[in-house]
Structure formats: structure tokens, C-alpha cells
Amino acid sequence: MVNDELCKAYGIQRSVTAAYHPQTNRLAAKTNRTLKTRLAKLCNTKMSDCPGYLEEVAYSMRTQTQKSTGFTPYHLMFGRRHRPIDQDDMELEVE
Template identity: 30%
Template sequence: MQSILNLHRGVARDDFSGWPETVGLVKLTEKAVSEWFTSEWICRYGSPKEVTVDGGPEFGKEAQDAVKKAGSRIRVKTPYYPESQGMVERGHKQLKDSLVKMCGENGGKWKKYLPLVTLSDRKSTKRTTGFSPFEIQFGQLPVLPIDIETKTFLAVEWHKISTTEESMEARAKQLEGKEEMRRKAAEKLKKSREDSMKYWDRRMANQLI
């Protein structure tokens, strides 16, 4: 969790795709965090296998109980060592920097721009996977207003599909592409994490722990 102007921005991020869910909270409490996690993640995507939190006070017993109630394991990382959360912490910084630029001198508008910045994050290609979170999640790029206006290949004209067979064929091709995309993303993510581990091993080799 990070705060801006005494309001708080909550971020949950899928460790594989990088898909973020964000929220602006007036009060950063365990109750607010647990309710948000339940309504915005569990109710949309189901229970994750594991949830990693940064060990801040908002992730106390009530918030952890909500995670355990969902059937998920919980891992608590030290809040003083953000590198241990890799992509999540990098994503936090990118979101915050984007909000600052969007708001300019009027920082009070950050909550207004949060959904737009979140969408931008979802459609931005990640170095670790080679794809955007949206592509990995849905198997295609998001369709934006400009795609509809210019009739790009992203704006599939589903209304022209008249038979069940045509619909099944179109969806099957979409799913086939999604699985291939996920396979490539998993391979690239694995290599990225291996390279990151080698980097930190070299960096910490001469330090006492």
C-alpha cells in the first residue's frame, strides 16, 4: 500500500500476468483492505493459491483471516526490503509516477485518474513476460474507442457471426492464441526471474547477512 495526500492507493497484482487491481481508500485499515480484497479479487477471479503482503499494519490479523478464509496461503514479506517483491514493487512505482504526471500540480485529482492509469498498466507490455497483463489475461489486446472508430482487427464484428459453428471457430482461435501467448510469457518470465536471482546473488556475495 502507498499513500498520496493522506489518501491511500491499494494495489493487488497477479504474480504471473502482472494484472493489477487498484482502489483509493480514505482510511487504510485492516477492515477496508480485507473487504476490498474479497469484493474486487476473490469475487472476480476466485481464490489465488497464495497471497504475498508487505507486512504493513494494514495486513494484520483481520486482513490475513480474510485471505485464509478464501482458502489461500499467505506470505508476509518485510516492508523494509521491497526488492523481495520484484514486479509488484516496480509496478507500484510506475503507477505512482504516472499518477503524479497526470495530476500535475493538482495532486488531489489522483483518485480520478487512478482507473485510467490502471488501464494503461494493464495494456502496457512487461519486460518480464514480453506481453501486457491484458493480453495474458484475455488472449488479445484491449479494444479501445479508436479501434472501433477505425475498425482495426481488434474490433471483432461478432454481430456478423450468424451460426454456432462460426462462433465456436472464432472463440477457439482466440483461446488457441491465448494458450500460446501464456506459454511464451511463462518461458520469458522464468528466464527473467533466473537472471534476477543471479544478479542478486552476485550483488550479495560479498555482504554479510
């Protein structure tokens, strides 16, 4: 299979986990736990507000340097550092 050859060529170790069972995937379980914890801190007791904070929490997780790689998930995905939020806001105001 092409996928197997690509993984072998790039030294990627693949693992298979059961669908809808994040306990079998340590990394997915940790990510879900982090997401829940951060949302809970922002939402306090009003859980209906949580969807409104999802983008901010996801952004913070994507732009935080990971100990395992030394890079942010954003940098690994796009090959460059993310722009700080205030730069994005400033550009919108200049237009």
C-alpha cells in the first residue's frame, strides 16, 4: 500500500486504535482531557457557554509548543510560526 510505503520512507510509526474508544489511544485521551479542562475553566458553571469558547481553546492548543516535538501543532501543519492574535486584529483595523 502507498500509505505503508510513505510511513516507512519517513520513519512514521503507525498504530491502530478502536474507533470511538479514546482510552485505547493515549494521545487522543490526553488531548480530550486538556480540551475539557480548559473549557471547564472558561465556562465555570454555565455549560451552555462552552461552545462559544471552543475556538479560543482550540487556538491555544494549536499554538502551544509541545514538549514531545519542540514545535507547535500549527508550525508542524503549516511549516511556519503562527501570527499572534493581536497582529490579526491590528490588520483588520488598518483596512
